[in-house]
Amino acid sequence: MERQGLISPFQLTVLLFLSRLFTIMTYVPAMEGQEKNGLVLLLGLLVSPLAQMALLGLGLLFCRRGRENSHLSFSAAGTGPLRRIVAAGYWLLVGAVCLYSVVGFIRFLAEAFYDSRFLWVLAATFCGAVGFCANRGVEALARASTVLLALTAVGLILLGGGMAGTADPQNFLMPLWDKNLFLQGIWQGVAMNFELMAILLLQSATTQGGLRTGAVWTLLGLCSLLTVGMGLGVTFSLGYYGQGKEYPLFSAAQAARLLFMERLDSAFLGLWILLGLVKVTLFLWLMTQLWGKVLQRPVTGLMTAVHSGGLLAAALLVDAFHGGGWLTRSMTMGWVPVLGVFFLPLVGFSAARHEERKKKA
Amino acid sequence: MKFDAGRCSDAYEKLEPEADRLLPENLEDFLVELRARTGNSDDLVVQMHSVAGCQLAVVMFEGQISNQQVSQLLLGPLGRLELPEEKGGSQGVMNWLRSGSLLASDQKEARTLDEVLAFAMSGFAVVVVDGQKSAVALGYQGFSTRGVGEPSSEVNLRGSREGFCEIITLNVALVRRRIKSGLLTVESLDAGRVSRTKVKLLYLRGAASAGLVRAVRERLRQVDISVVLDSAYLQPFLDGGRFSFFSGAGSTERPDVLCAKLAEGRVGVLVDGTPFALIVPFLFAEHFQTMDDYTHRPYFAAFLRLLRMVSFIATVFLPGYYVAVVTYHPDLIPDLLLSTFVGSVLYTPLPAFWEAVLVFVLYELLREAGLRLPRPIGHAVSIVGGLVIGDAAVTAGLVGLPMVILIALTAVTSFVVPSLYQPVTVLRLLFLVAGGTLGLYGIYLGLGIFLVDLCSLQTLGIPVTAPASPFDRRSMRDLFIRSSWKKLQRSDLRVGDVPGAQKKDDR
Numbered sequence: 080m081e082r083q084g085l086i087s088p089f090q091l092t093v094l095l096f097l098s099r100l101f102t103i104m105t106y107v108p109a110m111e112g113q114e115k116n117g118l119v120l121l122l123g124l125l126v127s128p129l130a131q132m133a134l135l136g137l138g139l140l141f142c143r144r145g146r147e148n149s150h151l152s153f154s155a156a157g158t159g160p161l162r163r164i165v166a167a168g169y170w171l172l173v174g175a176v177c178l179y180s181v182v183g184f185i186r187f188l189a190e191a192f193y194d195s196r197f198l199w200v201l202a203a204t205f206c207g208a209v210g211f212c213a214n215r216g217v218e219a220l221a222r223a224s225t226v227l228l229a230l231t232a233v234g235l236i237l238l239g240g241g242m243a244g245t246a247d248p249q250n251f252l253m254p255l256w257d258k259n260l261f262l263q264g265i266w267q268g269v270a271m272n273f274e275l276m277a278i279l280l281l282q283s284a285t286t287q288g289g290l291r292t293g294a295v296w297t298l299l300g301l302c303s304l305l306t307v308g309m310g311l312g313v314t315f316s317l318g319y320y321g322q323g324k325e326y327p328l329f330s331a332a333q334a335a336r337l338l339f340m341e342r343l344d345s346a347f348l349g350l351w352i353l354l355g356l357v358k359v360t361l362f363l364w365l366m367t368q369l370w371g372k373v374l375q376r377p378v379t380g381l382m383t384a385v386h387s388g389g390l391l392a393a394a395l396l397v398d399a400f401h402g403g404g405w406l407t408r409s410m411t412m413g414w415v416p417v418l419g420v421f422f423l424p425l426v427g428f429s430a431a432r433h434e435e436r437k438k439k440a
Numbered sequence: 441m442k443f444d445a446g447r448c449s450d451a452y453e454k455l456e457p458e459a460d461r462l463l464p465e466n467l468e469d470f471l472v473e474l475r476a477r478t479g480n481s482d483d484l485v486v487q488m489h490s491v492a493g494c495q496l497a498v499v500m501f502e503g504q505i506s507n508q509q510v511s512q513l514l515l516g517p518l519g520r521l522e523l524p525e526e527k528g529g530s531q532g533v534m535n536w537l538r539s540g541s542l543l544a545s546d547q548k549e550a551r552t553l554d555e556v557l558a559f560a561m562s563g564f565a566v567v568v569v570d571g572q573k574s575a576v577a578l579g580y581q582g583f584s585t586r587g588v589g590e591p592s593s594e595v596n597l598r599g600s601r602e603g604f605c606e607i608i609t610l611n612v613a614l615v616r617r618r619i620k621s622g623l624l625t626v627e628s629l630d631a632g633r634v635s636r637t638k639v640k641l642l643y644l645r646g647a648a649s650a651g652l653v654r655a656v657r658e659r660l661r662q663v664d665i666s667v668v669l670d671s672a673y674l675q676p677f678l679d680g681g682r683f684s685f686f687s688g689a690g691s692t693e694r695p696d697v698l699c700a701k702l703a704e705g706r707v708g709v710l711v712d713g714t715p716f717a718l719i720v721p722f723l724f725a726e727h728f729q730t731m732d733d734y735t736h737r738p739y740f741a742a743f744l745r746l747l748r749m750v751s752f753i754a755t756v757f758l759p760g761y762y763v764a765v766v767t768y769h770p771d772l773i774p775d776l777l778l779s780t781f782v783g784s785v786l787y788t789p790l791p792a793f794w795e796a797v798l799v800f801v802l803y804e805l806l807r808e809a810g811l812r813l814p815r816p817i818g819h820a821v822s823i824v825g826g827l828v829i830g831d832a833a834v835t836a837g838l839v840g841l842p843m844v845i846l847i848a849l850t851a852v853t854s855f856v857v858p859s860l861y862q863p864v865t866v867l868r869l870l871f872l873v874a875g876g877t878l879g880l881y882g883i884y885l886g887l888g889i890f891l892v893d894l895c896s897l898q899t900l901g902i903p904v905t906a907p908a909s910p911f912d913r914r915s916m917r918d919l920f921i922r923s924s925w926k927k928l929q930r931s932d933l934r935v936g937d938v939p940g941a942q943k944k945d946d947r
Contacts, residue, residue: 087910087939087940089911090910128930147855160770188881192769192880193879193881194877200878201881204881204882204885205880205885208885208889211892211893212888212889212892214894215892215893215896216896218895218896218940219892219893219895219896220892220895220939222895222903222905222909222910223888223891223892223894223895225908225909225910225911226895226905226908226909227888229892341771341773341774341775342771342772343774344772345765345769345772345880347886348880348881348884349880349887352881352884352888353884353887353888356885356888356889356892357888360892387894392680394673407787
């Protein structure tokens with residue numbers, strides 16, 4: 080792959096935003112205590128942006144200290160075993176996010192739109208498409224994301240307009256104060272951003288001219304606003320009916336109508352598929368890059384194809400053994416991202432420090 | 441008869457040009473070599489003359505030169521030529537040919553046999569004097585040509601009616617007449633091992649980057665096909681280098697369009713024998729621009745551009761979307777349309793997907809037949825196909841009326857952007873298959889793949905999707921809409937300055 084990673088800070092911001100939006104669109108507040116989670120979500124949404132800002136701010140600070148402060152570039156330099164281990168660790172983390180996203184993607188489609196018997200067809204076509212797009216490189220994906228951003232804006236305006244028609248202020252009730260559920264909601268909201276930070280940390284050194292603080296804050300602000308906006312929109316539109324739904328925004332889109340459109344779930348579906356493609360492609364591309372660092376070999380098309388096939392096999396296995404719920408909990412409760420975002424950088428940092436001291440000595 | 445691959449390949453090897461040799465000083469030797477090289481071809485004309493005490497041969501090819509000009513301007517003065525003894529001999533005749541008189545406005549010198557042949561085949565009369573190491577080529581081109589006419593594939597309402605023709609020198613002149621500047625540079629190349637087709641590289645120094653020009657030149661030099669008959673033969677060599685539905689090199693039949701592109705820092709490639717010039721690099725957004733956009737009022741030009749974009753989207757996606765919705769998601773259809781759409785599918789024997797494929801293939805068949813046949817018969821085919829077969833198919837209940845309307849509508853919209861007709865036709869079929877097999881999921885997934893694939897395409901270091909993505913705010917004044925000339929004049933837009941372009945070197 081030539082000229083990989085030469086994307087602008089704006090394009091990186093767009094990629095991060097679209098990846099985040101994919102998660103926001105199917106935000107499931109919690110798996111337990113469904114009757115109260117919709118309300119907990121609202122509180123969580125109001126507090127979690129602050130925590131997100133703090134976390135992403137830290138990540139940004141780290142990235143801006145120098146171009147070499149990307150884990151992707153850190154893993155690329157040198158051939159020491161520790162670097163390979165860090166790269167392999169990141170490969171696992173990114174793979175987990177990738178798998179989680181694919182499983183969630185096909186599960187939603189199979190439940191909401193298509194017959195579950197054809198889940199393997201959906202998985203195969205999606206993984207094939209993702210492999211193809213990843214093979215085209217991150218530059219192509221970043222450019223396509225700019226166009227998709229415009230399409231997303233149109234889609235969101237349509238959804239918003241449709242939901243406004245069915246909104247009822249009576250649906251908005253003050254949330255019940257439940258300490259445990261409240262904390263759980265906040266943590267889930269924050270944990271969902273760890274994968275965002277992972278991309279930021281991995282990708283930052285491959286942007287032209289480094290990251291811009293303003294762009295990241297804009298991104299964060301937009302994500303938080305959208306999260307809150309969607310939460311409020313769903314609550315206004317569906318009320319208590321939405322609390323029992325696994326995909327509340329999708330249910331709101333199904334109920335919404337707009338002039339010439341009977342239902343807006345096709346707009347939701349379009350956004351969902353395109354955003355899913357962007358997110359999984361980005362992570363699959365990162366996976367292949369990291370695997371190249373692990374093997375100390377250049378990334379080839381075959382490597383991408385093997386990763387794509389592996390992803391398909393893993394997604395089907397997870398689904399066959401009903402591991403989707405476990406995977407979702409692992410991601411939303413945050414232990415996988417914590418490992419990736421806190422533990423791996425720590426190892427990387429200490430290795431880098433160790434090498435620096437060695438050199439100085 | 442047994443096919444002998446070895447002998448066949450030997451025969452092909454003989455088609456390859458032989459190694460170039462310097463001209464033999466002896467005229468007899470030259471003629472022997474010339475006849476051997478041309479296989480004693482019948483259209484080779486060699487006239488022997490004895491002038492001022494020395495032998496010379498005039499080498500020409502039949503039909504390439506103007507006999508009247510040769511007789512009046514060359515053979516006449518040669519016959520009357522008398523040189524003093526001290527200035528006579530072969531050197532004296534050669535000097536007279538070179539500078540002693542004005543025999544032709546286009547006068548060149550040939551030092552090798554290949555050059556002699558190349559000139560003779562390009563409408564030159566080559567005078568070879570016995571005892572001389574070089575020959576003089578005099579341009580008396582007299583072949584009949586199609587004149588400069590209105591371009592048939594790029595008609596416009598206002599502006600020039602001139603289009604390129606098949607003569608490369610005339611095409612260069614058409615460009616030069618519009619850009620009377622020393623900055624306009626023309627370079628000559630040969631393409632095709634056997635055909636040795638003349639290729640001209642045109643660019644504006646100061647606008648086109650030297651790196652871009654060098655890259656185009658290098659790529660054209662690497663072309664190693666035996667015969668080049670059209671500029672389209674060279675187009676793949678200037679593309680991005682891998683398969684894509686879209687090309688990174690555009691073509692135009694209009695000199696004014698080429699001039700506008702040259703002013704934006706692009707490189708033009710003219711090929712002898714074809715009225716289509718290549719433009720490199722060619723951005724995707726340029727498919728939606730026409731020369732008329734710049735002569736119409738800005739608001740109308742903007743309206744037309746948006747119309748073309750909507751047409752492109754409708755052409756590619758509408759049939760697939762319709763089939764997907766009718767087949768898999770009828771609940772998305774508004775109540776008022778539901779009975780019409782679903783009814784048309786219920787009362788026809790084929791599923792919506794096969795119905796669409798049938799009408800689509802039928803339409804393409806009729807189009808192809810109408811295109812290749814002589815015009816009067818082509819019109820008849822269109823009428824029979826469009827009216828008789830179409831109407832009969834609907835009346836017989838083979839296909840539904842909405843499907844016919846849809847395919848007809850997309851057929852019309854596909855002609856709104858003629859330069860994209862080829863990719864659009866195939867993409868429409870692919871999206872039809874995606875929608876028919878996977879429903880809306882297939883359409884949206886296909887859209888994602890299509891976008892990423894299009895965005896990955898770059899020609900000579902310039903992304904074809906620029907300046908929409910990578911985004912450039914400055915270029916927006918001449919992208920989706922066309923701003924007024926007052927705004928456009930503020931600063932020139934150069935293709936090398938679009939974001940994402942690899943900077944090669946200074947202009």
